[in-house]
Amino acid sequence: MDPPSVYIVNELKQGVELAMHLKSILSSESSSETKQILIQEIISSYDRAILMVNWGDSGGQTAPLALALAPSTLSQPESSVSINETPRSHEFDQPFHNQQEEKVLTKKRKTMPTWQDQIRISTDNGLEGNTDDGYSWRKYGQKTILGAKFPRSYYRCTYRHAQNCMARKQVQRTDEDPTVFDISYKGQHTCNPTTKPSAQQPESPEKHEIKHNNQQRPLPPKSGEMLSNLKENLRVNTLDLDDTSPCAFSFPSASFETIENYHDFNFLQGSPSGSNYFTEWGNDFQHYDDSNLSGMISTTASATNSPLAFPADPQDFSPFNNSGFLI
DNA sequence: AAAATTTGACCTCC
């Protein structure tokens, strides 16, 4: 489904407005920082518009999460979000009902996750806690990665067993900037957010590395709140989008059902292909690598003191809500 | 005591 032109027009209009704003302050006393922000916003706005156009040409595939997350308002200068379509692999294994069956048929279990898409989010002040996405996660592993200075941590939804929620994410501090974290999401949250404790959720990936600040904010956040957080903390950079064109916009169409709640991306709704992920999850509960059909979203984010809301999973088909963040 | 994290072992893929 193509994004309605109105969205594209809005982005372009915003770009124009921002440019005008910038023009008006160029000769003023405004700090160079403010100008920089405006410039970045202008660029981001146009980038998003371009993305939308490209997306529209991509044959009905959904746009990347980051596109939806792209803030339409000025954001804090120190934050940034960039989208990286980074097809890491292709996750098209056949769905199996159990591991045995899978072994019999293919002898392979797809342990290697297949991260298909990557969104880069980064903020400046490298404090932890900023990447809290509103979901409750349980760390289940850590691995040193070849060539990486810092180990990668693996998390799964706290409600994995209680609610068969197979959502996972991995976090890795980037080599270049220790204050920046790579956060990749995989799978969908099938847990019912409304049943989650309203207070205290562990969670930010980084919390494991630095356990001091601000953790425990109520979860899951209301969607409005999260959107607000996003807008306040992130800036979108649409770099690298074209590098991986073959896989760009490869999210299952349903992915945006979550996102639309934040940005009114209603045009994503009703995509024909999104309805069966859920079933697979339910049946294939036992193996860890079941999210063949799901797109992977990864973000690079450095934490800040302010919690950064981020939809961990764009494909939440939970019958309870579409946003995945309903209270 | 329960929940969460740590960490070495195990598994699968390349």
Add this chain to the structure above:
DNA sequence: GGAGGTCAAATTTT
């Protein structure tokens, strides 16, 4: 065989 991902027992934290 190596790398990355996950499991699960041990340990730590709440």
